[in-house]
Each structure stands twice: as structure tokens, then as C-alpha cells.
Amino acid sequence: MTQACAPRLRRQAAPGVKAGTYEINVAHAYAHFAINPMGGLSTMRGRMDVQKGAIRIGDAPSNSRIEVEANKPVDGSES
Numbered sequence: 888m889t890q891a892c893a894p895r896l897r898r899q900a901a902p903g904v905k906a907g908t909y910e911i912n913v914a915h916a917y918a919h920f921a922i923n924p925m926g927g928l929s930t931m932r933g934r935m936d937v938q939k940g941a942i943r944i945g946d947a948p949s950n951s952r953i954e955v956e957a958n959k960p961v962d963g964s965e966s
Contacts (some may be wrong), residue, residue, distance in 0.1 A: 892935065904944060905944070906944050906945055906946050907943075907944060908941050908942070908943050908944075909942045909943075909944070910920070910939075910940070910941050911937060911939070911940035911941060911942065911955070913936075913937050913938060913939060913940070916936075916940065916955075917934050917935060917936050917937055917957075918934065918935045918937060918938040918955060919932070919933070919934050919956050920932070920934075920935070920960070921934055928941075933960040934960065934961055935957035935958060935959065935960050935961065936957060936958050936961060937955055937956070937957050938951070938956045938957060938958055939955075939956045940954055940955035940956060941953075941954050
């Protein structure tokens with residue numbers, strides 16, 4: 888599964904952050920998710936291990952992005 892995330896971007900980059908591509912250390916990275924399939928009665932939570940990913944910081948926040956490739960859910964969230 889590959890998905891590009893578009894987080895809320897600040898108008899200016901954080902101080903000391905340089906434009907460039909930063910690889911995600913997959914040994915220490917995972918994505919959490921929560922879904923509510925029953926309209927508020929219960930929330931199903933899970934985790935996906937990240938297989939590869941990168942954070943690309945552009946010269947402006949609007950030119951920045953996070954790309955992550957993750958596997959199937961783990962920790963009992965898989966059906």
C-alpha cells in the first residue's frame with residue numbers, strides 16, 4: 888500500500904530544517920490507524936509497519952511531502 892499524506896503545512900519551514908530528501912528509518916517506523924465502522928459504538932485500531940518511505944522538504948511548505956509504503960496491518964487488526 889502506498890499513500891501520500893498531506894499534513895497541515897505551516898507558512899514557513901521550521902528553523903534549521905533544510906530542503907532535501909530524508910529517508911525514513913524503517914527499523915523504527917510504523918503507521919497507526921483508527922477506524923470507526925459502527926458509527927461511534929467502537930473504534931478499531933491497528934498498526935502497519937513501514938517498508939520504505941521518505942520525507943521531501945521543498946523550498947516552500949507547499950512543495951513538501953511525505954511518502955510511505957506500508958505492509959498489511961499487524962497486531963491483530965488484520966481480518
